[in-house]
Amino acid sequence: MAERHVRQVTDSRVLAAMSHPLRRRLLDVLTVYGPQPVGALAERTGQAPANISHHMKVMRECDLVEEAPELARDRRERWWRPVSAGLRWSGRDFDDDPGEAAVLRAAESLNLDHQVGLVREWYAAPDEEQAxxxxxxxxxxxxxxxxxxxxxxxxxxxxxxxxxxxxxxxxxxxxxxxxxxxxxxxxxxxxxxxx
The missing domain is CATH 1.20.5 (Single alpha-helices involved in coiled-coils or other helix-helix interfaces)
Known part of the structure; x- marks a missing residue:
């Protein structure tokens, strides 16, 4: 696989796809732990494998993830990896269409909620872990x-x-x-x- 880059997102469908809370979490898991099979993703997120497969298909259609068939032990096992090292976007790319601008605002709000949520989880962690x-x-x-x-x-x-x-x-x-x-x-x- 070629060196991964930070992708400039200019399609509101991609923003909508990556803004779903479970899809965002799946992208984070793949970024932190590397390529994973559906079963491992299901275990890490507490979701059913069928649900994970559905969300991976949605992300694949938006070129957020790709299969990593070379890692599979057999034809039934599906491994996934992120296509890029990260995502970035600019509001200027969505100014021309009010619908796309609304998706952008929602995506930015959900992204901030996700970031703040991770910090809040840390502050709620047990004292022993924080120590x-x-x-x-x-x-x-x-x-x-x-x-x-x-x-x-x-x-x-x-x-x-x-x-x-x-x-x-x-x-x-x-x-x-x-x-x-x-x-x-x-x-x-x-x-x-x-x-």
Whole structure:
């Protein structure tokens, strides 16, 4: 398979497909754990294999996932992997059609709900689990005075930093022996706002 890239989404059908909560979770599972068969995806998400197969078909039709037949032990087993390393989109690509603009707004809202939901789950985790991570978890925010060009520069700097750590994470995940290593979710938003 060729090197995976971050995909620029310009089709509202793709936004709608990836915004479904279970499909978003399936994409996250495939991103974090690599290619998985339907049975493993069902087990990780607590869903029936038939339900997983349905959602994988929807995502395949939108080119979000692809089959990985070389990993299957037989013709009945279906393995899946994400097509791209990530997704991004711009509101400008959906401005011309009110229906597409509505899908964009819904997708952005659901995406933010998903991100905040992961943080809320951590804050609700048992004290014993939180104690293992101690002060290593973080939340940070700042009020900055920026031009649009400076915000774009900051965005590129943050994405480059996350890309560097993502590559390191993937390499380290392959190393056995560190029981404390687990997936860590990091997200940031930079938006014009009024205090």
């Amino acid at each position: 293992v991570w101690g002060e290593s978890t973080f939340a940070a925010d700042r009020w900055l005075h920026l031009t649009p060009a400076e915000l774009l520069e900051l965005s590129r700097d943050l994405v480059a930093l996350l890309d560097r750590w993502s590559a390191r994470s993937a390499e380290a995940a392959a190393e056995p022996g560190d029981e404390t290593r687990r997936p860590v979710f990091v997200f940031a938003h930079g938006i014009p706002a009024t205090p």
